[in-house]
Amino acid sequence: MSTSAIAAGSEFADGGHHDHGHHDHGDHGDGHHGHLKLQYQPGLPLSRGKLIMWLFLSTEIMFFAALLGSYVVLRFGALQWPKPHHVHLSEPIGAFNTFVLICSSVTVVLALEAAKANKASLAKTWMMLTLALGSLFLGVKGYEYQAKFSHGIYPVKPMGLVHEKPDLYYGSAVRARLSDPMILEKIAELDGMSETDLNAEEIAGRKSLAEVKRLVNDPAQEAFDLAVVADQIMPLPAEAGSHGGSHGLNDTFAWLRLPVVIPGGNMWASTYFLLTGFHAVHVAVGLLVFAILLTYQLGPATAGMIENAGLYWHFVDLVWIFLFPLLYLF
């Protein structure tokens, strides 16, 4: 194929133009091709950069529309869907993050205004603040992810501890975990401690752990027993309690990591991590762009770039404004 391209190219040479050796034209389309400078009749009063940014954002809108649409379809097609506190979602944290992101949208506008007014250092400060706020958002997101992971909610199969219902598979998964030598050792250690070394919660926990062990190993066990087991390991109260309904064995003894039952939990995890994950990737890209911008002199000359980056950032913000209520509130 490349030989053909060469041939094609040699034909160009025949065409008789004499401009070899300058292929380093800037990309921002100022039509400075070194030869005849063509005039155009633009159809819109927009710069090329801004127009292509808007067009790019419309493709992004469709991308997230597809993800959100899938979420809605999967959620309303699901037999069960966990309540936010079943999956350790905290509305206040989500709301805080929303606030952070909105602030960052404001600061990026301020950075643009400052740059337009040719106040480079002020612009830089606002830009830095935007970067900081964006990073804070990602940090909080990471903290939230950690909270899910620590409860065994993963989007990834082998690590996830979530079962949909307390069935036979669940029973055997709990049994398997409880016969892991490392866990056995820990349990033995726990059993060996005197009550004085333990707090009230741990004492109660020790009892219920013994009960769980008995129930899962009982050959005559019934589905009902497994529901009890699930409730001991991670209760799912109807209302969000002070502890977010998460005070079970797995919380008392963090090393236990017993399988838990969250009806609809796997699909919830799939969609939650899908949506927030792609959003976070977009945030990260935005941060990268800001970091690159910070290496420039932020004046009127760069205002166009700042504006485009800002447009993108508002879009990322907007997506979150949709995600937050959908994921946390409904």
Place this chain on the structure above:
Amino acid sequence: MRNRLAGLFWSLLFLAVPVLGVAVFAVAPSIDVWLPKDVSAHGKEIDSLFYFILALTGVVFIVTEMLLFWFIWKYDVAARGEEKATYIHGSHTLEVIWTIIPAVVMLFLAIYQMNAWADVKMRRPVMKPTVEVVARQFEWRLRYPGPDEELGTPDDLFLVNDLHVPVDEDVLVQLKSMDVLHSFFLPNLRIKQDAVPGMKIPVWFKATETGQYDLVCAELCGWGHYKMKGRITIESREDFDAWLEQKYREQEATQPNPQEDML
């Protein structure tokens, strides 16, 4: 003056399109390469719709292709002499006409066929399922409700690939899939329905003639898709009952607990 022969040659080539096109469709039924025999109550409707659309599109096809032929025949540069091409940018009236007429035709067609669609896919007869069909790679697992007429009870009858239904009666199939997508296709009954894992889809029909026909899997389901073949036997009520009876006895004799591998 250019060579008129070239123009004639190419025009005739394009004339061959409608001529041979119609010929193929005219000859096909006589060499038995045509709609397979229909033995269902609703199939007539589908077939007549097919013929209706065939006639309609046939007319459009012939007219447009003939016009195409005629124009290139007539307006060949070699036939035009010194005459210039007509300088015309279009015609508002014509545009309106050839938008409105097809619009009316298409709208009519859309509304006209709704009834047939509703018959096959929406007006489900009120009855208990005659049989449950569970598709899996690469066979059709059938489950008849047995004497108590309830599916999912211990007297269910289990079979593979050998579907029997009574003639002249409504038949309601409950279609499921165990693994991937399949499609339950009965060419002679004009029935096709995908089987989707996680869904229970009702399929109904009424056979009008006894006989044995193919049951085809029409949705790609893996390497063995091509051989996922079943048979449908349409028989009288008596024969059907007798057949059920006999199969049931066979099952009792050979498989004490057939549900086990059915889940």
Place this chain on the structure above:
Amino acid sequence: MSTVTHPGPGDTTTVAPAGSAKPRPIAEFLSTYVFSKDHKVIGLQFLFSTLVWFLIGGLLALAVRWQVAWPWSDVPVLGKLFAQEGGQMSPEFYTMLFTMHATVMIFLVIIPILAGAFGNFLIPLMIGADDMAFPTLNMLSYWFMWPAFLAFGASFFVEGGAASSGWTSYPPLTTNPAASPGSGMGQTLWLIGLTFVGVSSMLGSVNYMTTIILMRAPGMTMFRLPMTIWAMFITALLQAFALPVLTAAGFMQLFDRSIGTGFFSPEGSIINNEMTGAGGGQPLLWQHLFWFYSHPAVYIMILPAMGMVSDIMTCFARKPLFGYRPMIYSVAGIAGLGFIVWGHHMFISGMNPALGMTFMVSTMMIALPSAVKTFNWLGTLWGGRIQFTTAMLFSISFVSMFIIGGLSGIFMAATPVDIFIHDTYFIVAHFHYVLFAGTAMGVWAGIYFWFPKMFGRTMNEFWGKVHFFLTFIFLNGTFFTMHILGAVGFPRRLADAYHYETFHHLQPMNAFMTYCAIGMVACQVIFAANFFWSMFYGPRAGRNPWNANGLEWTAPSPPGHGNFDVQPIVYRGPYEYSVPGCEKDHLMQTDPPLETAVAAAH
């Protein structure tokens, strides 16, 4: 011939980087022909790559045809390549063949040849721009095809073979490697390849739109644009809005496969006697997302061809396009309606039948803009002075064949009829008529027509006509008969259908079709020879060998860097052929207004 060249006095000195007055030859070669940012070079890169894949796709089609005609017989020549059991194919190999045939043809041939090759080459030239708005982005859009080429190419050689679940890639077959041999690494590579094609198209489409909106020559109003450009513009719009949905869906399928999410796998399935684990997802969701893209995609695969055919036809009928504005509105109408008809691929998928009814109505409506286009093409031929050049023959056959393909669409849009013909060869006939007999014919028309602009030489007309004649005959022999196979209910995607009583008697017909298909691929040798020979030895073409009107014909053949040596100024639409009172039978878009022209002539 490019007699007038722009002198560009300061060129080499001003732009060459300081200190490297004489760039090293290899670096220069790379930046001129390989990593070129010139839209023409990029267009040709797309053209050559897609032609190579076209050949591969055609050979895959032949292997498919071989199996359909003579199942389980030894495949000659090609059989040696995958020599299992002495050149006989296995059923999973067959499924892989048609999957990759379709994938190659759609994602590596038709889409990139229309938007990538013709879009790139023609857009700046036809609107009077020196290049795309963002040349680097444009270059990237080509280079993003390479990961896709490699992924699809490599997938043939991985364990389990390339993807083999149809080009529609329906889960759960594709999400569960246990379900099918090709659902292993091959499917993953398929999804990766698809994503790269998507990125490439996205980069291209936003660039095209920006270029068309902002970089038209003075006087080139939107309603003076040639149909090709309108079609490219609306196609780019379709891509920008439809493709991200497929990309999103592709990621979801990739996650289902690789990390165990369950978007498309339902609860409690058992595949190969194994529980598939927790699901809760919906197989139909993929179909909705896939067709939300892929239905508009079928128009992405034909609108540019429609545009090119309109331009070529007016040129060789020496007549203005009949109904220029209705033609534009109908392209827009097809694109708009194209977004609300996707459900017609899912009539019997288990989707709510009431929904099927609404999709049926919208599908019927999409025939209207197509009708407008067809009648306007006929109107364009009427009263013309038709020159039977190769490009014109291909254009006429585009119209003739599109009618067939479009009309068969009506059968399938009729839901009750679709119950019977869905997933039969009727569908296969339909889309080969629109895609191969339609679009590919349009592409050939475009190649013969713009070849002089691309390479400065014209292709051989005689051999061009032989190529046309043979392709036309063989393609109808292959695909027309598929309609009646479909009427029998002959299912598609079946490695061997003859063990069914209903289809047993169709083997001889299939054999006939395979002979035609072999002929069809074989006669492309004529095309390839003509193409390469003409590139080097064809008669030199002047700037405007066809006496056409568009701006591209005012530039040298081939145009130099920057395209134009005179600022193009546009005075009229692109279809002013046979204007009364004008001595020439055509008025180029840049010719000064008629009064002055006439005055000057006297």
